[in-house]
Amino acid sequence: MPTDDDVQRLRLIRAEGVGPITCRRLLDRYRTPAEALAALPKLARNGGKSSPPAIPSDADAKREFDQVAKLGGCLIFIGDPAYPSLLAHLADAPPVITVLGDAALLAKPAVAMVGGRNASAAGLRIAETLAEDLAAHVTIVSGLARGIDGIAHTAAMRTGRTVAAIAGGPDVPYPAENTNLQRLIAERGAVITEATPGTQPQARHFPRRNRLIAGLSLGVVVVEASRRSGSLITARIAQELGREVFAVPGSPLEPRTRGGNDLLREGAILTETADDVLDNLSGFGAMFSSGSTPGEGTPWGPASRGIAEDPSCVADWTDHLDEPSGLDRARSQVVALLGPTPTKVDDLLRRCQLSPAAVMAVLLELELAGRVETLPGNRFALLSEFGA
Amino acid sequence: MPTDDDVQRLRLIRAEGVGPITCRRLLDRYRTPAEALAALPKLARNGGKSSPPAIPSDADAKREFDQVAKLGGCLIFIGDPAYPSLLAHLADAPPVITVLGDAALLAKPAVAMVGGRNASAAGLRIAETLAEDLAAHVTIVSGLARGIDGIAHTAAMRTGRTVAAIAGGPDVPYPAENTNLQRLIAERGAVITEATPGTQPQARHFPRRNRLIAGLSLGVVVVEASRRSGSLITARIAQELGREVFAVPGSPLEPRTRGGNDLLREGAILTETADDVLDNLSGFGAMFSSGSTPGEGTPWGPASRGIAEDPSCVADWTDHLDEPSGLDRARSQVVALLGPTPTKVDDLLRRCQLSPAAVMAVLLELELAGRVETLPGNRFALLSEFGA
Numbered sequence: 001m002p003t004d005d006d007v008q009r010l011r012l013i014r015a016e017g018v019g020p021i022t023c024r025r026l027l028d029r030y031r032t033p034a035e036a037l038a039a040l041p042k043l044a045r046n047g048g049k050s051s052p053p054a055i056p057s058d059a060d061a062k063r064e065f066d067q068v069a070k071l072g073g074c075l076i077f078i079g080d081p082a083y084p085s086l087l088a089h090l091a092d093a094p095p096v097i098t099v100l101g102d103a104a105l106l107a108k109p110a111v112a113m114v115g116g117r118n119a120s121a122a123g124l125r126i127a128e129t130l131a132e133d134l135a136a137h138v139t140i141v142s143g144l145a146r147g148i149d150g151i152a153h154t155a156a157m158r159t160g161r162t163v164a165a166i167a168g169g170p171d172v173p174y175p176a177e178n179t180n181l182q183r184l185i186a187e188r189g190a191v192i193t194e195a196t197p198g199t200q201p202q203a204r205h206f207p208r209r210n211r212l213i214a215g216l217s218l219g220v221v222v223v224e225a226s227r228r229s230g231s232l233i234t235a236r237i238a239q240e241l242g243r244e245v246f247a248v249p250g251s252p253l254e255p256r257t258r259g260g261n262d263l264l265r266e267g268a269i270l271t272e273t274a275d276d277v278l279d280n281l282s283g284f285g286a287m288f289s290s291g292s293t294p295g296e297g298t299p300w301g302p303a304s305r306g307i308a309e310d311p312s313c314v315a316d317w318t319d320h321l322d323e324p325s326g327l328d329r330a331r332s333q334v335v336a337l338l339g340p341t342p343t344k345v346d347d348l349l350r351r352c353q354l355s356p357a358a359v360m361a362v363l364l365e366l367e368l369a370g371r372v373e374t375l376p377g378n379r380f381a382l383l384s385e386f387g388a
Numbered sequence: 389m390p391t392d393d394d395v396q397r398l399r400l401i402r403a404e405g406v407g408p409i410t411c412r413r414l415l416d417r418y419r420t421p422a423e424a425l426a427a428l429p430k431l432a433r434n435g436g437k438s439s440p441p442a443i444p445s446d447a448d449a450k451r452e453f454d455q456v457a458k459l460g461g462c463l464i465f466i467g468d469p470a471y472p473s474l475l476a477h478l479a480d481a482p483p484v485i486t487v488l489g490d491a492a493l494l495a496k497p498a499v500a501m502v503g504g505r506n507a508s509a510a511g512l513r514i515a516e517t518l519a520e521d522l523a524a525h526v527t528i529v530s531g532l533a534r535g536i537d538g539i540a541h542t543a544a545m546r547t548g549r550t551v552a553a554i555a556g557g558p559d560v561p562y563p564a565e566n567t568n569l570q571r572l573i574a575e576r577g578a579v580i581t582e583a584t585p586g587t588q589p590q591a592r593h594f595p596r597r598n599r600l601i602a603g604l605s606l607g608v609v610v611v612e613a614s615r616r617s618g619s620l621i622t623a624r625i626a627q628e629l630g631r632e633v634f635a636v637p638g639s640p641l642e643p644r645t646r647g648g649n650d651l652l653r654e655g656a657i658l659t660e661t662a663d664d665v666l667d668n669l670s671g672f673g674a675m676f677s678s679g680s681t682p683g684e685g686t687p688w689g690p691a692s693r694g695i696a697e698d699p700s701c702v703a704d705w706t707d708h709l710d711e712p713s714g715l716d717r718a719r720s721q722v723v724a725l726l727g728p729t730p731t732k733v734d735d736l737l738r739r740c741q742l743s744p745a746a747v748m749a750v751l752l753e754l755e756l757a758g759r760v761e762t763l764p765g766n767r768f769a770l771l772s773e774f775g776a
Contacts, residue, residue: 122641249637249649252660253510261637265658270649272640 002065002075008033009077010061013095014196015040016053017368020092021376025364040368046327047365047372067197071171072186073100082106087215090241091376094194094212098170101190105161110139111277112213112238113156114231115148115223120256123148123224126248128155130221133274135160138281141217143167143209144178144185148223148231153185162189163216167209168201169193192216210234218281219244221271225259232259235268244280246271330358331366335382338372342379390453390463396421397465398449401483402584403428404441405756408480409764413752428756434715435750435757455585459559460574461488470494475603478629479764482582482600486558489578493549498527499665500601500626501544502619503536503611508644511536511612514636516543518609521662523548526669529605531555531597532566532573536611536619541573550577551604555597556589557581580604598622606669607632609659613647620647623656632668634659718746719754723770726760730767 002010012033013023018040030036041052056064068075076082077096084106087093099106113131115123124147131140131152140156142149144164156162164185166174170193173179185191194208195201201209210233214220220238222245225231235245247268250257264270269280333352337343348359363380366372373381390398400421401411406428418424429440444452456463464470465484472494475481487494499522503515512535519528519540528544530537532552544550552573554562558581561567573579582596583589589597598621602608608626610633613619623633635656638645652658657668721740725731736747751768754760761769 122639126640248640249645249652249658251510251638251642251645252514252636254639257637257639258660261658261660264637264652270637270653272646272649 002062005033006075006077007058007061007065008037010064010075010096011056011058012037012040014061014064015055017044017049017370019367019374020095021374022364022367023095025360043365044368046331047362047367047369048331049369049371053368064196068098068170071100071197073098073170073191074103075099076103084216086110086217087212090211090215092211093215094208097192097194097212098196099190099192100170100186101188102161103190105139105163105190106192106216108139108161109281110141110163110217111281112141112217112220112234113148113152113223114142114213114220114225114234115152116225116229116231116256117145117147117149118256119147119151119224120254123248123256124151127151127223130223130248130271130274130277131155132159134221134277135162137274137278138218139163139189141165141213143213143234144174144182144191146175146177150178150181152223153181157184157188164189164191165209165212165216166191166193166201167195167205169195169197169199171197172200174201206230207233211237214238214241214243217243219246219277221246221248221277222260222263222268223248224250224256225263226256227259227262229259232263235263244269246277246280248272327358327362327365330354331362334359334362335366335371338380338382340381340383342375342381345378345380348380390450393421394463394465395446395449395453396425398452398463398484399444399446400425400428402449402452403443405432405437405758406441407755407762408483409762410752410755411483413748431753432756434719435753435755436719436759437757441756452584456486456558459488459585461486461558461579462491463487464491472604474498474605475600478599478603480599481603485580485582485600486584487578487580488558488574489576490549491578493527493551493578494580494604496527496549497669498529498551498605499669500529500605500608500622501536501540501611502530502601502608502613502622503540504613504617504619504644505533505535505537506644507535507539507612508642511636511644512539515539515611518611518636518659518662518665519543520547522609522665523550525662525666526606527551527577529553529601531601531622532562532570532579534563534565538566538569540611541569545572545576552577552579553597553600553604554579554581554589555583555593557583557585557587559585560588562589594618595621599625602626602629602631605631607634607665609634609636609665610648610651610656611636612638612644613651614644615647615650617647620651623651632657634665634668636660715746715750715753718742719750722747722750723754723759726768726770728769728771730763730769733766733768736768 026036030039044053075096075098078088078093082103111134115127127148128151132155134140135156136159140152140162142152144166153162153164162185168174173182214234214237220235222231222235238245245263245268247260247263248271249261249264271277337348337351349356363372367374371383373383400406414424418427432441463484463486466476466481470491501519515536516539520543522528523544524547528540528550530540532554541550541552550573556562561570602622602625608623610619610623626633633651633656635648635651636659637649637652659665725736725739737744751760755762759771761771
């Protein structure tokens, strides 16, 4: 049974306009999820939203806990000891994940294997051998897609265990041909998602799925990826997170390995065998041998703490909320300075005569009103329909 | 018609026990080739050689000039303006090369393409495309072997020009299946060798042929090479010479590309197209755009000048030659310190009480007596039959 705090926390996470970074900021500012929820409507109204934001009821949140429990899964909040420690390092770490299967598996060292859906026979063979050999030492994370993903999961279960990060709800099989595989992984490994039960996976969900794959893993192995493959996005995220990127080389005559060759040009580690991967993970081993419980010590991760996280802003900021005229002026200035190109908050501050606290207050309100998008690295962008 | 100095120079180069480095040192010490030749018997006797060294007669040397001229070729001595400038940079640059065809071609920027003899259809196709595309911009150097070498030469002639570096004499076709190709390259490009007319290529000649390939080129492209391929030796030499090394990647399932993949691991430039090569040669372009005549300015190349090249040693050294008892003692000391493992001359000096000049005098004599091998980098090794 979830505690009342869990229920309120889930309501906040699922509220309209509340993304991972906003959620984190709200919980930094207000003492409890309940207080943050209470402030939401006013904040959104200040930001220019005409209708109050949709917030799930207690019953809605409880229903989600029930649904996940019936599937044999659980919801894990960031900060919980069971929350995967590597994932917690992300600036936009999911505030909650849904896990079917063995949640304890997420505390073990993992390596991602990704690649194209229309894989060649050679690519499938390479992925199969690599996954079998790697799974004897680390958990294999992949995205349950056709092609390389599917064979990596399947082969990994022969010698070890595997985690599938999916884009849709935990109860939604996708793609159809991997329905059985998804069920098998939930039984023998773990299936993890950010989506609520019943969510059909859509194109816009896959970048977040890719972030989960990279975020859970010490490194990402790209087996066979064309230049337009989504696997390159996963590799790019891994690189940004400081995780190792591995790529299997291929002939210049094979378009399906050009993306991997490009990664090699950019410094990815050339990978022919599992040893090429394992030999280059040694530096990370310490993260797991130090005896620290996953999630402990870095519940929010070591993301760069900019002005947004400066506690000294809090009092100042809440003061501002009671000065509508001052905030109106601040809002106009910030909106005028923002555009569709992501802008660092430091650049905003340099170009206006507002206090950091006032700018952050305005940005949060604009985001809750759906007018501004918050991006990792303290960057903000005006959503296109509100642009000049 | 060769000058008398040319004839004496060729006699010295072809004399028994005189390798590229010894030849260079003799010409540094004596004013003319004739004087060096006159000193040879005494030096070899001092070194412990019982019979006088075999030295070709004037007639022998003139015959070689005649033979090469009849083949339509020429002999080019190091220091001549026509001597390839990049080759002159080698510490053990050949004192003379024999060239059939257009010797002026050797002054143009060149890139080597090498690979296995038992190439795959894919490898041949890649080599063909690369050679055609590269030859439109640079001369293609290769070793006239079966497989990758042969197709690189052939394809290069469709869009540009090519140079074949061979292990045997200029009039010896090898391998048999490339007889026509060798003739064609001599007509439209250039064939270059260190071997005298009539020399049948033997296994021991090929490392020197590989050195020529790397030495003539701004960079070496390895197209398809197994882990035991001789192409890797050429790549290794290129690396030591500070030339660029390029490698075409291949699937882990193809043993014929593992050598290239290993080179990529070690930092070779990943190559799928000619642009990958050309884009990484820009730094070298200046060597050719400065307007300097090839061979000028650096007739002996910028090899690291150690104690062996210190001019102050010369007088001292020739003095020693007239003190037999002192040199006998020095010879015993040096022989005792040397072994089959190459030893730097600096290490020898540190471990004996001899002057640098005395040590160099002894080493030269021992080498001319066939008891010591001189290696690049001022290193010396005792030949096994004379070891302790």
